[in-house]
Amino acid sequence: MRKRWLVACMLSLMLTVVLIGAAAAAAPSERTATSISTSSTWQRVQRSADAIYEASTAGNRQAAYYAGQQLSSQLKELLEAERLNESSQLQAIYREAKLMLANIEQKKSAVLWRPQATRIKLAVDAAGAQSVGLASNAMWLQYEPIIEEDIARIRQAINIRNAQAYASASAMLHTLQEHTDRIAIAAAIADKSTEMNALLNSVTYMSRLLNAGERGTIASQLSQQVLAPVEAATAALFSGNAEREEPVIAPIGGGVPHRWIFGISSLISSLLAYVSWRKYKHTPYAIMNKSEAGSQTPLYLKRKIK
Template identity: 30%
Template sequence: MKIRIVIPFVLCIVMTIGSAGAVWGNAIFGPSGYSTITGSKAGMLASLDEAAALLYEAAYTNNRQAGFLRLQQFNNIAKKASATGAGTPAGWAAINESVAHIERALVNGEAGSGWLMASSRIKLSTDALVRPEHALWLQYESVLLHDWTRVQQSWKRTTEDGALAASAAMDSLNEHLNRIEVAASMQYGNSAVDEALIRAKYTGLLLDGITYAGANGERVDRSLEALRSKLVQLFDEGRETADMPVVAPTATTNPISWALFLGTIICAVLTYTGWRKYQRSPYGTKPLH
């Protein structure tokens, strides 16, 4: 009778130890076998995103001393993160350009407003690396389409200052488009964002009458429609790419640990059941009826 208690009890202990080992092993080394202390790919990109947030905060608060420190910290992490294979070469090249811009601004003693745009571009790009399916830059679609509507409405004015008002509205659209340029390039390359930037520049030149002084109203109308199409295409491509994360999500379950855990429960139940039976009938005798 005792063997019915001993065997499940021993198995329960063995599976409990195995289950604990599997859990602690995953906690220390992670699913890919890398220690979280040295930093996995996802952990390194999360650190990069945090460094970008601190850099943006320094720019927003116009803290040049903190800006030097945060830029150095970000640059050190970015050199390692770029070697993980995350993102795109075009995105990392754009980040390097923004870093160089901030460095020049800090050396020249510019106020935070002089490197705030570059800092925001970096922050949006690191966010796209860490959270591609919910990237903040994708929320700029409504903003840019609103800018485009303002440009079109200004252009359609019956007054003589229609082109001037539309050109002023284009400044806001260009600012927002430049802000998300690095993030869009980081997530899926720079082809779509480059097309949108080129179309926006062409439309602006038409409205300003600098290069295309003889441009008529129909040419501006066609360029505006083409610009809207490029903006929609930009965010459509971003949403499609968001379904394929740049950083593989960290595994949260382990089939071996689950099997050991369930086995532990089953053995514990069998041990308890056997013990209860032994308590009622310690010598295996049955009452006579």
Template identity: 25%
Template sequence: MSASSDKQLQRLDEIAGSLYEAAYTNNRQAGFQQVQQLQRMMTVELRRASGHKEGWIAMEQDARSIERALVNSQMSSEWLLQAARIRLAADALVRPEHALLLQYESIMQDDLSRVEKAWKRQTGDGAIAARASMNSLEAHMKRVEPAMNLLYGSMHGAEVVERISYTNRLLEASRSNTTNDAMIDRSIIALKESIVHMYDKSGRAEVLPTTAIASTSNPLSWTLFLGAFISAILTYSGWRKYKLNPFGVKPLP
């Protein structure tokens, strides 16, 4: 990669960080300015220099979605997901060996652990509880998908996406007793293996602490992003401990 392309990627990463900061703080004016800059940065030359086509397409679609939301005066909750997806994708381009998306492996495995516990409940509503728990896993996969596509192509995470969809269908069918428990058990196991496979194929080294490689050009953006990330981990840990393991413990209202 040329020095010029490298500088452009660094700038793209800075803009993506500022865009996420604007979404997190519901600063619509700053968000509109940043998304316009982002769109101008995603030139044909830059896309040819780094990343896979599918990832760039996803980033462009997310940028257009943010622009529409801002034009229609929608709240940041309507475009925060897209801003996070762009942030993760840009970060992955600049620091692929230590990309923040790699930290999501443990979160997604934790999501699936909660699905398994919900499915094994002896209260007669295991399928309903497990299907509800699948929403978190599905949301996290959607969040990292553009970054995965950008680094490795669209086929890299396709198995995880398909297995999430298949497991959801089995759980929904189980409500009307049109599937059997063994099929769901096998599907959950296969889904777990596909997540491991997706991250193993990334060829990463051990992930270093994110703060060690964070860009210093926009520290507030990184603080907000990592704060949300850490908050998510703590929330899932608490939920796993108190909500989805209710044996002998009264569930919280």
């Protein structure tokens, strides 16, 4: 019985080690992402980004400027604390915030700095989702059907095949460029820099082809291939997005619950050890065969385990 109790304790200990190892393996490897997700400064960054976006949709210049100043200060604090290099994604958000503030200071229309507010919102959301291991819930992913619709409209315009076909497609291309620019920083934060650059380059290439079509210097066979690079780059950028079960606007959760895993594993180990000990204390006897007891009576004899 004592051996079985020791085996149960060993199994409990092994279970704890395995669960803790699984939690550690599932933890985000990005040091900066892990640190910013738990800092109060990063939480303020997220609130400031929300305030900027709300102010931009309402056209409230004063509120947007105040929230932009707060965001710049908070990002600067994070950058100094983390000692990040100039190529970090937080630097990209910081530069975008500074550019938005400059446009507001110049009293430009909200139409001109609203896209910057949107880029900031999407980028901060992507960083938060990435840091807690829920990159598939980032809001920038909702641009997949929007970009696909832009591409479909451009194709429809090209297929008209009249004098205004390429001019109409070029006008619709401007909307596609706006949408791709808005998600550029967020996609880079989600480790999609290569795919995002490919999409931006393909959009630029398509713009040149459409300009050539307007001038009548593009072959009809080539005009049917204008959208192929953009479609391929879009598919690569949003690969795996179709398998998401939750909407991209769902609130960011707690990611992989590492502390919960550790706590539950410890609880299970403790319960198994306690149950084994209680069983040993309440049943400290074993049934022996009479031949083992060295006596003819009774048929079975109980002896206390030492």
